[in-house]
Amino acid sequence: MTAPMLRPLRPEDLDRVSEIESRIAGHPRKEFLAKRFLAAEAAPEDFLNCAAMDGGKLAGYGFARLQEGEFGARGTVAVLDIIGVDPDAQGKGIGKSVIAEIERRMGERKIGAMRTQVAWANHAMIRFFSQAGFLLAPCRIIERNTTPLDDEVAEVKPVRMDGKWRVHSGPRGNDYETLARDRVPVRSLKEEDLAAVVRIDRKLTGLDRAAYYAAKCREMLTESGIRVSLASEDGGIVTGFIMARVEFGEFGKIDKSAAIDTIGVHPAYGGTGIGHALLSQLLLNLSTLQVESVRVQVSWENFGLQRFLHARGFVPSQQLVLEKAVG
Numbered sequence: 084m085t086a087p088m089l090r091p092l093r094p095e096d097l098d099r100v101s102e103i104e105s106r107i108a109g110h111p112r113k114e115f116l117a118k119r120f121l122a123a124e125a126a127p128e129d130f131l132n133c134a135a136m137d138g139g140k141l142a143g144y145g146f147a148r149l150q151e152g153e154f155g156a157r158g159t160v161a162v163l164d165i166i167g168v169d170p171d172a173q174g175k176g177i178g179k180s181v182i183a184e185i186e187r188r189m190g191e192r193k194i195g196a197m198r199t200q201v202a203w204a205n206h207a208m209i210r211f212f213s214q215a216g217f218l219l220a221p222c223r224i225i226e227r228n229t230t231p232l233d234d235e236v237a238e239v240k241p242v243r244m245d246g247k248w249r250v251h252s253g254p255r256g257n258d259y260e261t262l263a264r265d266r267v268p269v270r271s272l273k274e275e276d277l278a279a280v281v282r283i284d285r286k287l288t289g290l291d292r293a294a295y296y297a298a299k300c301r302e303m304l305t306e307s308g309i310r311v312s313l314a315s316e317d318g319g320i321v322t323g324f325i326m327a328r329v330e331f332g333e334f335g336k337i338d339k340s341a342a343i344d345t346i347g348v349h350p351a352y353g354g355t356g357i358g359h360a361l362l363s364q365l366l367l368n369l370s371t372l373q374v375e376s377v378r379v380q381v382s383w384e385n386f387g388l389q390r391f392l393h394a395r396g397f398v399p400s401q402q403l404v405l406e407k408a409v410g
């Protein structure tokens with residue numbers, strides 16, 4: 084069996100990759116792939132990719148995004164979120180060759196781990212990744228539908244009037260009840276918010292992750308089909324943020340879903356409902372866009388975030404996170 088020739092993906096490979104993806108998934112996603120190709124061309128330092136040539140024709144490919152610091156994690160990880168082999172060329176070891184080439188290039192950049200996701204029911208892909216040396220990662224994916232939160236009504240404190248504390252109420256209850264998202268000013272996250280986001284994250288983690296958030300901002304502004312990331316304000320000062328993106332095909336998923344990449348609230352505003360308000364507004368926006376689900380990847384030891392999300396309806400996903408140590 085002749086080993087495939089391996090090289091980086093090129094812009095002119097888009098049509099061929101899109102053709103193979105359609106045959107594998109039964110669903111075209113050329114728009115998603117085009118954005119990924121453009122992003123890799125604009126910021127090659129953020130990606131590792133590989134094309135495998137068999138008989139002079141592109142037969143396999145892989146795309147890994149380099150990520151650092153998801154939810155406070157340390158170190159850089161290569162996240163393999165696109166991999167495919169032409170159905171007519173499967174069984175020749177092309178997929179393993181693609182992964183091996185990405186690993187080789189990871190070694191050159193001293194990146195020690197590769198992660199990917201796979202559906203629990205996709206036994207063929209689980210077997211493939213297991214044979215390639217992947218194990219379960221020390222994190223999990225939790226998810227929920229985008230039905231708006233139903234526990235977000237909170238009473239405003241009574242006001243002093245006529246020498247007494249009063250709450251104005253009509254025949255149907257407290258007129259001063261407000262939704263969490265109405266009590267906290269929430270707006271779309273903008274590129275100029277990056278410095279404030281980095282400052283809040285530094286307060287929370289003690290780390291300077293400016294490069295990570297710069298990459299996330301680029302992803303949010305150039306690759307996401309729709310901008311859904313949000314920021315909260317108090318007197319014009321950013322007090323919290325939630326970075327999320329709408330996905331149209333990562334990891335082979337063909338239904339509309341969104342992913343939350345990171346959430347942060349300035350410690351001085353902890354316990355004031357900002358995190359709840361940000362999540363509430365995000366779910367409302369996603370449901371309006373007819374996005375069906377939203378998921379979060381959390382590390383095992385991040386108990387605070389898991390408690391926060393569990394209380395708001397998140398449950399374990401049927402997507403598994405796999406990891407392979409490289410080098």
